[in-house]
Amino acid sequence: MAGFFKSLFGGGESAAPAAAPAPAPKQVNKGHKVGITDTTLRDAHQSLLATRMSIDDILTVASDLDKVGFHSMEVWGGATFDSCMRFLNENPWERLRKIREACPNTKLQMLLRGQNLLGYRHYSDDVVDLFVKKCVENGIDIIRIFDALNDVRNVESAVRATKKYGAHAQVAVSYTNSPVHNTEHFVGLAKKLKAMGADSICIKDEVGLMVQMHTHYTTGLASMIYLKAIEGGCDVVDCAMSPLAMGTSQPADEVMVAALQGTPYDTGIKLESMQPIVPKIKEIRSHYKEFDIANPGVDPSVLSSQIPGGMMSNFLSQLKAANALDRIDEVLAEVPRVRKDMGYPPLVTPSSQIVGSQALMNILAGGRYKMVTNEVKAYFQGQYGQPPAPMDEEIKKQIIGNLPSITHRPADDLAPYLDEARKEIGDLAKNDEELLLYVMFPQVAKEFLAKKNA
Numbered sequence: 161m162a163g164f165f166k167s168l169f170g171g172g173e174s175a176a177p178a179a180a181p182a183p184a185p186k187q188v189n190k191g192h193k194v195g196i197t198d199t200t201l202r203d204a205h206q207s208l209l210a211t212r213m214s215i216d217d218i219l220t221v222a223s224d225l226d227k228v229g230f231h232s233m234e235v236w237g238g239a240t241f242d243s244c245m246r247f248l249n250e251n252p253w254e255r256l257r258k259i260r261e262a263c264p265n266t267k268l269q270m271l272l273r274g275q276n277l278l279g280y281r282h283y284s285d286d287v288v289d290l291f292v293k294k295c296v297e298n299g300i301d302i303i304r305i306f307d308a309l310n311d312v313r314n315v316e317s318a319v320r321a322t323k324k325y326g327a328h329a330q331v332a333v334s335y336t337n338s339p340v341h342n343t344e345h346f347v348g349l350a351k352k353l354k355a356m357g358a359d360s361i362c363i364k365d366e367v368g369l370m371v372q373m374h375t376h377y378t379t380g381l382a383s384m385i386y387l388k389a390i391e392g393g394c395d396v397v398d399c400a401m402s403p404l405a406m407g408t409s410q411p412a413d414e415v416m417v418a419a420l421q422g423t424p425y426d427t428g429i430k431l432e433s434m435q436p437i438v439p440k441i442k443e444i445r446s447h448y449k450e451f452d453i454a455n456p457g458v459d460p461s462v463l464s465s466q467i468p469g470g471m472m473s474n475f476l477s478q479l480k481a482a483n484a485l486d487r488i489d490e491v492l493a494e495v496p497r498v499r500k501d502m503g504y505p506p507l508v509t510p511s512s513q514i515v516g517s518q519a520l521m522n523i524l525a526g527g528r529y530k531m532v533t534n535e536v537k538a539y540f541q542g543q544y545g546q547p548p549a550p551m552d553e554e555i556k557k558q559i560i561g562n563l564p565s566i567t568h569r570p571a572d573d574l575a576p577y578l579d580e581a582r583k584e585i586g587d588l589a590k591n592d593e594e595l596l597l598y599v600m601f602p603q604v605a606k607e608f609l610a611k612k613n614a
């Protein structure tokens with residue numbers, strides 16, 4: 161197998177012209193055991209089945225997955241919290257406890273959006289602290305924390321709480337291309353995260369922490385990226401069981417295990433241990449046909465446009481509604497310009513939505529920044545945090561005028577909220593977990609709790 165990959169990827173040396181200066185001696189990588197984080201119960205169904213997998217279906221495979229020997233299983237966080245209550249009438253905390261009970265052997269992992277937790281705005285530090293405490297108490301071992309702008313101040317509070325309650329704080333760096341996102345930029349970021357107390361990092365290792373890679377299969381590059389990352393020293397990769405892998409999800413567990421078998425990067429996982437799980441997950445997937453985005457294959461156009469798939473489908477539906485589908489090319493060309501004006505934010509939740517809707521307005525409103533969204537106004541005021549590069553000063557002036565802007569950590573402006581929230585929800589919340597449902601999604605939680613208590 162190793163020979164196969166050498167011939168597939170190792171063309172570089174032999175293709176070098178004879179006259180080229182002697183290359184620096186190649187660092188010999190002796191190999192290391194690679195771990196796999198299985199995302200089947202979180203990112204995979206969030207990416208392919210609109211986050212609809214129910215706890216009943218999860219429990220038909222959880223204990224099998226627990227026995228495979230994964231480095232960890234990502235089972236909670238991201239959109240699952242919201243989706244549990246909103247669509248499945250499930251208490252997300254109860255889901256976590258049931259998965260914990262079914263999986264005594266494997267570390268459980270979740271995804272947390274920094275100071276936004278599992279919501280879409282910044283929460284005060286007392287909320288962050290209690291939320292993280294309850295995640296750990298209910299069974300989470302590893303919390304992967306990220307911020308859309310890679311502003312380390314927006315993950316600080318969550319990292320502190322994660323360590324305080326004894327879990328592993330993994331900070332994810334959102335990777336992106338731009339004139340300011342060079343190796344030094346990412347290494348500098350990684351060093352700051354290490355100084356802050358991060359236990360591991362997603363993507364790049366130049367600071368001596370364990371490094372994990374997370375990517376989606378959309379461009380078709382994912383498994384090749386993983387292989388090169390592993391050769392470069394990456395310790396753990398995110399994959400999903402094959403019936404819920406590839407497309408907009410992650411590469412397949414089985415394929416990665418097979419590719420690394422017998423190489424210096426062997427995962428130690430036995431392929432046979434996964435085979436009986438495959439038909440069960442196929443069966444589960446068949447329960448969600450109405451939400452299933454089917455098999456999208458790969459979409460390499462993302463590589464040149466740099467437009468994430470979700471943003472593209474939003475553009476198309478909004479332009480269609482405005483009867484302006486023919487202007488899609490103008491909108492696509494406007495995205496990198498808006499991103500530059502905003503200091504090159506990576507295009508992930510929520511910055512992708514903020515950049516995308518502004519690019520659309522700039523084209524449809526007959527002038528750049530003639531109309532701006534409230535989010536863009538808040539962004540230019542510094543309320544989302546500090547972007548990777550300075551924002552365009554002229555445009556900032558045009559958008560916020562004399563409105564105040566901040567350079568400090570946005571959550572410093574948020575007063576403690578838990579006491580107030582307790583008063584607001586009253587007897588409807590019976591414990592801290594239920595209180596946090598309300599803090600995260602007030603309207604949805606009220607209905608959910610009222611139904612439950614009825």
Ligand code: CO
Nearest residue numbers: 203374375376
């Ligand atoms: Co993901």
